Amino acid sequence: MTETVNVGRPRDDRIDRAVLESTRDLLGELSYADLTMTAVAARAGTSVPAIRRRWPSKAHLVHHAVFPDDVAVPPRRHDTSLRDEAAAVIDSCAMLMSSPAMVRAITGLLSDLAADEDLQRELTARLRQAVWTDLGERFAEAAERDGVHLSVDVDLVVETTFGTALMAALLRGADGLDGRWRAAMTELLLAGVGADRRPTEAAR
Structure with a gap:
């Protein structure tokens, strides 16, 4: 008998990118206090539950938006002063x-x-x-x-x-x-x- 493992749906990176970009865009227009998950979801074309599955709070979301995981760090050199x-x-x-x-x-x-x-x-x-x-x-x-x-x-x-x-x-x-x-x-x-x-x- 073959055991079936349900791994769930894979995470959609497109949603991640859209949400993070929308968060950054909205922070250019609104204060931190006025930023809401609802506004981000509407701008990104997704839902609040979808956002909360990825980032449990507004602080988590904003932190990842302004300090993304793929922070571009230039290659380390060995001749810099x-x-x-x-x-x-x-x-x-x-x-x-x-x-x-x-x-x-x-x-x-x-x-x-x-x-x-x-x-x-x-x-x-x-x-x-x-x-x-x-x-x-x-x-x-x-x-x-x-x-x-x-x-x-x-x-x-x-x-x-x-x-x-x-x-x-x-x-x-x-x-x-x-x-x-x-x-x-x-x-x-x-x-x-x-x-x-x-x-x-x-x-x-």
Whole structure:
């Protein structure tokens, strides 16, 4: 007798893409508070139950929309300097914060995460796995190539840059994160980790 295993219907990636794209589009038009699953479902041409089967809450949905699983991370190189990596981290954060939809999403998420410790741990762990770890490793490897002993935890480098970019976007507006701001932040970041000193001095 042959046993039949019911594995259910395969997940439709087209729906996933439509929902995530619709969420990003709506965040360009609405505040986080005004964003609803119903509005996303209508824009994506699907249903609220279909969305909830994939993302159990609005916070989960928005987090995946602004930090998708397939985050485009450029290939890691082995000839970049610490300055190159610092500039790349700052450019990435500035690019993210230059989107009003991203700023709305993050500020709304922060409110939800502050009220739910389990959700905060879950989504923070996802973000670290997708982005933080890679950026931190790149920064540490570049410092080693330059012979610079980092005086701070590399995670703090990424956290500080991300938080500063968010605050700058809120205070200055998206246009404020221009080339001048990025250049100044690069110098500030390098000075903060001790990279403005000669390697022999930094290693003491």
